[in-house]
Amino acid sequence: MDIYRFDKSQELFQRAAKVIPCGIYGHMSPAPLIPPTSYPFYAVRSKGSKFYDIDGNEFIDYMCAYGPMVLGYNHEKVDRAAAEQYGEANCVTAPSPVMVDLAEYLVDLIPGTDWAFFAKNGNDATIYALMAARAATGRKKIIMISGGYHGVSPWAQTPGHHGLIEEDYQNCIRIPWNDIAAFQKAVDENSGQIAGFIATPYHHPNFADNEFPKEGYWQTISEICKKEGIVLIADDVRCGFRLDMKGSSNYFGFTPDLICFCKAIGNGYPISALMGTEALKQVVSKIFYTGSYWFSAAPMAAALATLKELKKIDGPSIMHETGTKLLKGLEEIAKGHGYDLKTSGHPSMPYLRITDDESLMLHQDWCAECTRRGAYFTSHHNWFVSTAHTQEDLDRTFDIADDAFKALKEKYQK
Amino acid sequence: MSHELLTARLNAYAVLKNLEDLVVHDREMALFTKDWNIAIRFFVLNGPDAFVEFDSGKCRVGKGGGEKKSSVILFFHSPAHFNKMMDGKASPVPVKGFTKLRFLTKEFSVLTEKLEYYLKPNADLLADPKWVALNTRMTLTTAVWSIPELAELDPVANILSSHMGKGSISLGILPDGPKVNLTVNKDSIVPAKGEIKAPAAAMTMKDMTVANDFLNGRLDAFTAIATGDVSIRGQIPMVDTLSLMLDRIALYLS
Numbered sequence: 001m002d003i004y005r006f007d008k009s010q011e012l013f014q015r016a017a018k019v020i021p022c023g024i025y026g027h028m029s030p031a032p033l034i035p036p037t038s039y040p041f042y043a044v045r046s047k048g049s050k051f052y053d054i055d056g057n058e059f060i061d062y063m064c065a066y067g068p069m070v071l072g073y074n075h076e077k078v079d080r081a082a083a084e085q086y087g088e089a090n091c092v093t094a095p096s097p098v099m100v101d102l103a104e105y106l107v108d109l110i111p112g113t114d115w116a117f118f119a120k121n122g123n124d125a126t127i128y129a130l131m132a133a134r135a136a137t138g139r140k141k142i143i144m145i146s147g148g149y150h151g152v153s154p155w156a157q158t159p160g161h162h163g164l165i166e167e168d169y170q171n172c173i174r175i176p177w178n179d180i181a182a183f184q185k186a187v188d189e190n191s192g193q194i195a196g197f198i199a200t201p202y203h204h205p206n207f208a209d210n211e212f213p214k215e216g217y218w219q220t221i222s223e224i225c226k227k228e229g230i231v232l233i234a235d236d237v238r239c240g241f242r243l244d245m246k247g248s249s250n251y252f253g254f255t256p257d258l259i260c261f262c263k264a265i266g267n268g269y270p271i272s273a274l275m276g277t278e279a280l281k282q283v284v285s286k287i288f289y290t291g292s293y294w295f296s297a298a299p300m301a302a303a304l305a306t307l308k309e310l311k312k313i314d315g316p317s318i319m320h321e322t323g324t325k326l327l328k329g330l331e332e333i334a335k336g337h338g339y340d341l342k343t344s345g346h347p348s349m350p351y352l353r354i355t356d357d358e359s360l361m362l363h364q365d366w367c368a369e370c371t372r373r374g375a376y377f378t379s380h381h382n383w384f385v386s387t388a389h390t391q392e393d394l395d396r397t398f399d400i401a402d403d404a405f406k407a408l409k410e411k412y413q414k
Numbered sequence: 415m416s417h418e419l420l421t422a423r424l425n426a427y428a429v430l431k432n433l434e435d436l437v438v439h440d441r442e443m444a445l446f447t448k449d450w451n452i453a454i455r456f457f458v459l460n461g462p463d464a465f466v467e468f469d470s471g472k473c474r475v476g477k478g479g480g481e482k483k484s485s486v487i488l489f490f491h492s493p494a495h496f497n498k499m500m501d502g503k504a505s506p507v508p509v510k511g512f513t514k515l516r517f518l519t520k521e522f523s524v525l526t527e528k529l530e531y532y533l534k535p536n537a538d539l540l541a542d543p544k545w546v547a548l549n550t551r552m553t554l555t556t557a558v559w560s561i562p563e564l565a566e567l568d569p570v571a572n573i574l575s576s577h578m579g580k581g582s583i584s585l586g587i588l589p590d591g592p593k594v595n596l597t598v599n600k601d602s603i604v605p606a607k608g609e610i611k612a613p614a615a616a617m618t619m620k621d622m623t624v625a626n627d628f629l630n631g632r633l634d635a636f637t638a639i640a641t642g643d644v645s646i647r648g649q650i651p652m653v654d655t656l657s658l659m660l661d662r663i664a665l666y667l668s
Contacts, residue, residue: 022637031636361647
């Protein structure tokens with residue numbers, strides 16, 4: 001099997017490092033790709049489930065741009081809808097009618113919601129949700145889950161990171177996932193002070209097994225929130241429309257006050273949404289919140305096309321089925337080589353870990369070996385499956401995984 | 415937490431620690447100290463309590479009284495007093511070992527001046543590979559021995575360390591440079607020199623020059639990792655947390 005080289009990626013990165021902080025920053029930074037020298041840094045082309053790097057290597061992409069790609073790269077229907085809207089009007093002095101069409105479509109789609117507000121990134125939606133909770137309750141504090149991710153705003157970042165001050169996180173209370181007692185304790189100890197509780201529908205931290213909510217978790221949390229007047233915020237940025245077309249809260253059987261969407265909503269076109277209940281509509285109306293590109297119409301047209309197509313083909317079921325096949329196949333291959341590959345989270349966005357080495361070094365090596373053979377696997381983050389991944393992709397992936405395990409055995413036996 | 419107290423603890427437990435390497439890796443200082451047989455205790459009221467022992471060309475620095483009976487005890491009436499002494503702006507109060515005063519003012523000060531020489535870079539020194547090698551070794555030691563003190567007394571590092579997870583982190587410089595490690599337990603973080611088997615996380619720097627730039631903040635970590643100049647493996651959150659804690663050192667040690 002051919003082993004890829006990344007000479008041009010490294011060469012371009014050297015140029016980038018001179019003029020761009022970190023060369024590549026944020027979640028696309030190569031730093032958590034272990035080792036980065038086994039990964040491509042720059043993509044030049046993409047189609048369906050694959051992308052092609054600057055060195056000419058082809059990858060079956062199991063990161064899907066860290067979530068936005070859901071129907072496949074360069075999806076014809078989505079791109080056509082966006083192109084047509086670009087041809088009519090995009091970033092103009094007034095919004096386009098498609099904004100209303102998209103809001104109506106979403107409100108019909110997502111149970112328990114009565115309005116939709118559009119922005120660009122998931123972070124825009126989580127900030128607005130936080131502001132809405134505070135405006136609605138007149139309270140300051142927010143409860144969140146340790147290891148949960150809600151964007152890069154200072155309040156959402158882990159204390160100690162650069163650029164933060166103590167005041168940024170002094171009103172944030174972090175509790176463990178799936179721990180109703182801890183939630184109740186935080187509420188009791190801060191009686192009348194909690195504005196909101198924000199969490200992802202299930203826990204998908206990096207570098208750790210992902211966890212579904214325990215039986216009755218969300219229902220109990222919802223009851224406590226209602227009783228205490230706490231705004232319940234579902235951060236469905238990562239899971240949204242991969243688990244359930246009606247939102248992941250529908251999948252887990254609860255109705256939040258606010259839901260944040262992004263990533264899969266536009267199949268790569270920049271758009272996010274905050275949706276909420278009628279009771280909060282007047283409150284959010286009073287918050288001044290906007291952005292230069294938040295009214296751009298082409299991403300709205302793309303989102304509408306994406307959602308319609310996902311619904312038409314029952315995208316979540318396809319991704320569930322594909323993800324399940326992928327995980328089953330990989331687990332069996334690992335077992336055949338004497339390794340235990342543990343999978344967690346939803347099959348459409350699974351987290352994997354070779355348990356034979358708690359340090360994750362073995363797992364990191366395997367993911368790198370797979371990537372060097374054409375299956376783009378990260379070792380730190382949950383993967384993403386799209387509706388564009390085919391049986392042919394899976395078969396190729398299994399061959400790659402098998403060869404990578406052979407390489408791993410050889411390396412560690414030495 | 416007082417800023418002076420944490421600075422004093424870093425000076426006592428992390429900076430003075432470098433005397434151990436100075437008497438091994440600087441030939442002049444190795445010869446100069448080879449016959450020393452003395453134990454000096456630095457006692458700071460409401461602050462650190464450290465010993466520096468010399469025996470047959472070897473030096474040991476640590477917390478408390480050490481293994482040898484102290485020949486000299488130097489008293490400092492406050493952490494600020496000790497920090498001023500470390501900056502060469504104050505003198506200690508000897509409470510034991512008056513007969514050794516000449517040793518302290520003449521011979522020991524030669525050693526500490528040499529330590530200062532290796533810890534304070536300038537453009538000329540940075541061009542000298544030998545100086546860079548020892549400065550890098552000392553910077554690594556200072557960094558690692560600072561971590562337990564920061565975790566205890568720096569409010570931000572304290573929060574960070576509580577999320578660090580348990581296990582060992584190894585840090586090393588290739589091809590044959592120094593290796594150190596930190597073991598994170600439930601209630602403590604223990605620094606040590608040398609290699610450790612099966613660390614939870616590892617950070618390896620390509621060579622002394624890269625390590626010197628990296629440890630002194632002249633090389634962006636994300637860029638260095640992407641290019642392979644610095645390699646990290648294992649439980650990356652531990653390395654990430656360690657890196658954030660290391661960035662706190664500059665707030666206390668100039």
